[in-house]
Amino acid sequence: MNGFRGKFHAMRAFAAERGWTFALSGEKEGALLEQLHGEPFHLPEPTTDAFPYPVLGRHRHRLSDVMHGGFRDRSAVVFTYTREQEILDDGFGRRGRENSCHWIAALLDLPAPVPLLQVTPRTPAPAAYPGVTTGDPRVDERFHVHAADAAWAARALRDLAPALLDRPARAWRISSTSILTWTWIPPTPGIPLDQVDAALDHLATVAGCLMPSA
Template sequence: MDGFGRRLRTTRTFAAERGWTFAASDRASGRDESALLERLRGEPFHPPERPPDGFPYPVPGRHRHRLSDVMRGAYRDRSAVVFAYTREQEILDDGFGRRGRENSYHWIAALLDLPAPVPRLQVTPRTPVPPARPGVTIGDPRVDERFHVHTDDPAWAGGALRDLATVLLDGPARAWRISGTSILTWTWARPASGIPLDQVDATLDRLSTLAGRLVPPA
């Protein structure tokens, strides 16, 4: 408990030094948690539904989504949100006698507002595990060999990502997504690990760079 309290105090101080607000949970902040959750709709937080005959077997139940360590404020003239995200699987009956909450997944995420909507675009690093649905190629082997690309507008995404190739290839490969008027990035995290505060500025810098290239200020 002492470690948990110390982490919250450190995060609250970090936010205050930047003029940001902090809430241990989004509900505790008095904001509408469902509004932010809807903006985050998509992978990895909302995985594609498994078909009824999917392998290994269907698990009736529902997902519970929870936000914690929520920091909000301005970053380079954009509205930013940095937070921890937990998705829990509520198992009603899996056929093997299991019930309750299991299979929790945890991420740390950051989001910046955009001045105007653009086509949906998701860029995720390639791994040995294939994505749930096929992506598109953009014609630049440097990007195609390193990332999966999913988009509603392949022509626009191809031009945008070819222009961004040097930025995407600079440093570790990271997942990010643009949807509507938000650009979001995320990474897996251990339960209750807290936000790595020493990485917040670099993460928001990268999002700001991507946003500035994709959606220039009005």
């Protein structure tokens, strides 16, 4: 309990120092949840022949540790996200609920709509969404790119290549008027405050390259 209380006070102080608001619970963040459709929050539904077996049951989406504020003249949100899997049948007779996934995420608002573009570091696991190529092997070998407009994405990412390749690989998605990044963490309480500025700085850099006049 002392560890939780200490992290709570640290997050509240961190937000207060920046003039941000802080809420331990994200129960009132329905509008924010609507902005988060896509990986990793809302994945495609598994097929009935999913390997090794389909897990039947609903997902429950929960936000917590929500901080709202300004960052480089943009509106920012930083929060913890948990996706709970309600298990109705997993092929082995299990029932109930498990907290299967836990992330820290950050979001910046954009002044104008932008086509869907998602960039995630490549891993051995199959990608959740179909990919496109940019024509830049440095980008294509390091990142999986999912986009609504493949030609626009290729042009944008070729311009972004120096910023992407000079930084640690990070997942991000830009869609309509928001840009989002997320990082998986073990299910421990609190936001790692030493990572907040790096996440928002990355988003601001990407947004600045895509919308230089914004």
